[in-house]
Amino acid sequence: xxxxxxxxxxxxxxxxxxxxxxxxxxxxxxxxxxxxxxxxxxxxxxxxxxxxxxxxxxxxxxxxxxxxxxxxxxxxxxxxxxxxxxxxxxxxxxxxxxxxxxxxxxxxxxxxxxxxxxxxxxxxxxxxxxxxxxxxxxxxxxxxxxxxxxxxxxxxxxxxxxxxxxxxxxxxxxxxxxxxxxxxxxxxxxxxxxxxxxxxxxxxxxxxxxxxxxxxxxxxxxxxxxxxxxxxxxxxxxxxxxxxxxxxxxxxxxxxxxxxxxxxxxxxxxxxxxxxxxxxxxxxxxxxxxxxxxxxxxxxxxxxxxxxxxxxxxxxxxxxxxxxxx
Numbered sequence: 001x002x003x004x005x006x007x008x009x010x011x012x013x014x015x016x017x018x019x020x021x022x023x024x025x026x027x028x029x030x031x032x033x034x035x036x037x038x039x040x041x042x043x044x045x046x047x048x049x050x051x052x053x054x055x056x057x058x059x060x061x062x063x064x065x066x067x068x069x070x071x072x073x074x075x076x077x078x079x080x081x082x083x084x085x086x087x088x089x090x091x092x093x094x095x096x097x098x099x100x101x102x103x104x105x106x107x108x109x110x111x112x113x114x115x116x117x118x119x120x121x122x123x124x125x126x127x128x129x130x131x132x133x134x135x136x137x138x139x140x141x142x143x144x145x146x147x148x149x150x151x152x153x154x155x156x157x158x159x160x161x162x163x164x165x166x167x168x169x170x171x172x173x174x175x176x177x178x179x180x181x182x183x184x185x186x187x188x189x190x191x192x193x194x195x196x197x198x199x200x201x202x203x204x205x206x207x208x209x210x211x212x213x214x215x216x217x218x219x220x221x222x223x224x225x226x227x228x229x230x231x232x233x234x235x236x237x238x239x240x241x242x243x244x245x246x247x248x249x250x251x252x253x254x255x256x257x258x259x260x261x262x263x264x265x266x267x268x269x270x271x272x273x274x275x276x277x278x279x280x281x282x283x284x285x286x287x288x289x290x291x292x293x294x295x296x297x298x299x300x301x302x303x304x305x306x307x308x309x310x311x312x313x314x315x316x317x318x319x320x321x322x323x324x325x326x
Contacts, residue, residue: 014094014186019177022274036288045073051065060138067112106181106284107161114208120249121216124219125220226239256279259279260280
């Protein structure tokens with residue numbers, strides 16, 4: 001009887017209303033969403049292709065970058081198509097289980113994003129502090145195992161979030177004022193205590209983001225000690241230069257993440273709802289846009305590889321027809 005009652009109190013569908021307060025502007029808001037998604041897909045796919053075809057980029061640092069790029073592609077694909085359907089086609093109704101599935105993948109990929117940033121910090125630590133053993137420590141099998149463990153960590157920690165949300169009785173409205181199935185927005189529709197869901201959500205955030213930030217901080221403290229011990233200013237500058245792109249990426253990832261995680265739990269009465277929803281989308285999409293640009297501009301090897309391919313392609317296009325047959 002209890003199971004039957006819970007089933008009756010579980011909505012068959014969820015309605016995603018989009019950005020609250022800006023419903024009339026949804027058609028126009030969809031344009032930057034679509035543009036950002038296309039730009040992110042082109043940039044990240046281009047970066048993956050570049051790393052794939054350039055043998056000089058077949059190194060641990062760039063394998064981790066591939067993980068980050070694939071994760072950004074998956075993240076954007078989880079969020080933007082749904083938002084476009086809401087903004088342009090008014091397709092706001094989502095099956096409840098599909099909503100939970102989207103929520104699972106979004107939070108798994110956000111955990112993966114943080115985990116890969118932590119792995120990239122460890123990569124820089126090994127490269128700077130143990131340069132002669134870099135290739136022997138970070139072998140392909142070690143990199144593959146580290147990526148798999150990072151992904152499984154996210155799956156194992158996020159899965160209970162979904163189960164906890166599914167067990168709640170929902171007897172209020174089935175409308176979520178959001179562009180995707182956000183955890184806190186969903187559980188607030190329940191007519192039971194959500195304290196367990198809120199506390200566990202914070203625990204997951206701390207176990208993933210908190211521990212990753214601690215590992216990153218320790219790695220950079222060790223890197224700083226090693227770099228400051230170098231006698232040559234040129235060597236110091238070169239060592240710091242290899243970390244620049246990673247530092248920028250961490251700033252653009254963790255800054256909106258902290259805002260997005262904290263405000264739904266503690267800032268409901270202080271933050272305007274549409275700002276909160278927009279920031280949640282920025283948190284998920286900003287890394288996908290900026291990471292290809294950041295690593296493309298700040299990483300010398302990627303710049304050189306891109307220019308080499310560009311010059312090679314330009315030279316090939318300038319060969320007169322028939323000349324290449326001689």
